Amino acid sequence: MNHIALKMLMGDRGKYLGIIMGLTFASLIMTQQPAIFVGILSRTSSFILDVGYPDIWVMDEKVQFVDDVKPLQDTELYRVRGVAGVQWAMPLYKGMLKARLSNGTFQTCNVIGLDDATLIGGPPMMLTGKLEDLRRSDGVIVDIDGATGKLAKPALEKDGKPIPLKIGDTLELNDKRAIVVGIAKTTKTFQSQPVIYTTYSRAVGFAPRERKLLTFVIVKAKAGENLHALTKRIKETTGLAAYTQEEFIELTVTYFLKNTGIPINFGISVLLGFLVGAAIAGQTFYNFTLENLRQFAVLKAMGASNGTLLRMILLQAVLVGSVGYGMGVGLTALFGYSMRNTILAFKFPWQLLVFSGVGVTLICMFAALLSIIKVIRLEPAIVFKG
Amino acid sequence: MATDIAVDCKNLTKVYDTGGDKVVALGGIDLQIRLGELMMLVGPSGCGKTTLISVIAGILNQDAGTCEIFGQNLLTMQHREKLKFRAANIGFVFQAYNLLPSLTAAENVSIPLILNGIKRKEAEKRGAEILEKVGLGSRTRSLPSQLSGGQQQRVAIARALVHNPKLIVCDEPTSALDHETGHHVMQLLKEVALHKDRALVIVTHDARIFGFADRIAKMDDGRIDSVVDAK
Numbered sequence A: 001m002n003h004i005a006l007k008m009l010m011g012d013r014g015k016y017l018g019i020i021m022g023l024t025f026a027s028l029i030m031t032q033q034p035a036i037f038v039g040i041l042s043r044t045s046s047f048i049l050d051v052g053y054p055d056i057w058v059m060d061e062k063v064q065f066v067d068d069v070k071p072l073q074d075t076e077l078y079r080v081r082g083v084a085g086v087q088w089a090m091p092l093y094k095g096m097l098k099a100r101l102s103n104g105t106f107q108t109c110n111v112i113g114l115d116d117a118t119l120i121g122g123p124p125m126m127l128t129g130k131l132e133d134l135r136r137s138d139g140v141i142v143d144i145d146g147a148t149g150k151l152a153k154p155a156l157e158k159d160g161k162p163i164p165l166k167i168g169d170t171l172e173l174n175d176k177r178a179i180v181v182g183i184a185k186t187t188k189t190f191q192s193q194p195v196i197y198t199t200y201s202r203a204v205g206f207a208p209r210e211r212k213l214l215t216f217v218i219v220k221a222k223a224g225e226n227l228h229a230l231t232k233r234i235k236e237t238t239g240l241a242a243y244t245q246e247e248f249i250e251l252t253v254t255y256f257l258k259n260t261g262i263p264i265n266f267g268i269s270v271l272l273g274f275l276v277g278a279a280i281a282g283q284t285f286y287n288f289t290l291e292n293l294r295q296f297a298v299l300k301a302m303g304a305s306n307g308t309l310l311r312m313i314l315l316q317a318v319l320v321g322s323v324g325y326g327m328g329v330g331l332t333a334l335f336g337y338s339m340r341n342t343i344l345a346f347k348f349p350w351q352l353l354v355f356s357g358v359g360v361t362l363i364c365m366f367a368a369l370l371s372i373i374k375v376i377r378l379e380p381a382i383v384f385k386g
Numbered sequence B: 001m002a003t004d005i006a007v008d009c010k011n012l013t014k015v016y017d018t019g020g021d022k023v024v025a026l027g028g029i030d031l032q033i034r035l036g037e038l039m040m041l042v043g044p045s046g047c048g049k050t051t052l053i054s055v056i057a058g059i060l061n062q063d064a065g066t067c068e069i070f071g072q073n074l075l076t077m078q079h080r081e082k083l084k085f086r087a088a089n090i091g092f093v094f095q096a097y098n099l100l101p102s103l104t105a106a107e108n109v110s111i112p113l114i115l116n117g118i119k120r121k122e123a124e125k126r127g128a129e130i131l132e133k134v135g136l137g138s139r140t141r142s143l144p145s146q147l148s149g150g151q152q153q154r155v156a157i158a159r160a161l162v163h164n165p166k167l168i169v170c171d172e173p174t175s176a177l178d179h180e181t182g183h184h185v186m187q188l189l190k191e192v193a194l195h196k197d198r199a200l201v202i203v204t205h206d207a208r209i210f211g212f213a214d215r216i217a218k219m220d221d222g223r224i225d226s227v228v229d230a231k
């Protein structure tokens, strides 16, 4: 009876497409919105991953997430270096500084200062110039998004395109001159400010004078060292907070989950997608069954069991569910692909497939259940009614 | 019990209870239908004809009395057994044809066979053969919407016949058709559907087809008034 069930379903083009559209919509919303959510969340800690190398991050105890700057005294660096099991420990400056653009406006930038000698923690990928060029006087490396966007020079003629920063251009950071020596690609961060890399000592020079300026101490453990034991040891000897890379990411993500409206906003979107999809698809599917009630009654009169009819309806539900789910997920992937070069945060891990799959399954089960109840209660004697 | 009795109803009673109003649709029906005969059920609208054939076909339970179909009491049968019995032994023809609109003629006709456990391919092949018999050999792939009313009713008759049931029940099979087409449909039922191992019960208003009956049972107000030999 399976082919009959499928033909019944597809014979009613309008309803069939209506159900599919409802499910596609639900599946799209339930995949695309979480993908943006995951994208945004992963951006919150992309700096940590960009720095890459270190096993352990050491910082002030009160730091809640990666952009929460609570500087340390420079001497802490030496205390960390003194802990047993530390292969190396380097300073890392991270701070928001104002850059003055050539047209006189100001732009806040995320300035990263790398250890002068080793330059550890630099951008993941250089587009032009070399990281070592930072050793040239006043040298800074600007990220490509900043260079072509917020830090670009105004167009020469009216309505022209802004001119991207390039090597040799200058900027002023806190009234101090900086010369662009390279353009880098960085992973987009949550705040989407331009990122400027320079040496630690120069970064500290750019920053307003304060007693404490060391943001992080990044640590590489000796080979074979247990990272958890080492973080514990660093904490105990220095009284600072120390996290492995994963722990620091988790700390950051948890902060955003707990302290921002992001989860609730996306949660509401997903819920609405689910409800609207369930309403459209469930309603249309139920209507489809109602309209075919006479056909089901004829089958019942001819001896089809409730089990057979139930399987037919389930099969119909599975078909529309799979098609709708596939289309929704496909559209999401297409959406993500077409947005790949934009500012939009989008990440599509396989878990999202499971998530929206479960959502669509629930909708289909709900729709099928209503129909199944109706058909099981159906009296075959209605077949003779006009 | 005589083996040539297809249907044996004794004191059948059915009361519809529609929240307050009680409608006595069958008020004690005694009726026997023989194998090999075409029995017509006639009577004024609302007298209980449809109710009676619904009980006979095993798709409606009576409130009292017994109805034996080929010696079997459907009322006391297990639900599953009853479905199997219906699938194997009963063919239906309706006033409104009740074909599945998205299935071709051959697919529609194949349904009773599929419900009896026959594979789809074989079922559709046999469906096409029966369609040949009812004069629709060239229309096996047509959808109901592409067929005339008379042709649709012929497909429905083919569907009622295809699994070789011992009893065929028809409710107003010609009412939706013009006189001539109705006549052809009756001829088909009489010549192709009826044979010595099968009984036909046909409910009708249409006096012009009374001539096809072997016997006519006249009903009024939930009772059989008379059963007359039409030959």
Ligand SMILES: Nc1ncnc2c1ncn2[C@@H]1O[C@H](COP(=O)(O)OP(=O)(O)OP(=O)(O)O)[C@@H](O)[C@H]1O
Binding pocket: B016, B017, B018, B023, B024, B025, B044, B045, B046, B047, B048, B049, B050, B051, B052
């Ligand atoms: N499902 C039902 N619920 C309540 N009353 C019903 C139901 N079905 C039939 N009846 C009533 O039972 C009586 C007999 O109905 P039935 O349909 O058997 O008549 P009929 O002889 O087939 O009439 P017609 O020639 O108009 O088709 C009528 O009074 C009808 O209103």
Ligand SMILES: [Mg+2]
Binding pocket: B049, B050, B051, B171
């Ligand atoms: Mg009737």
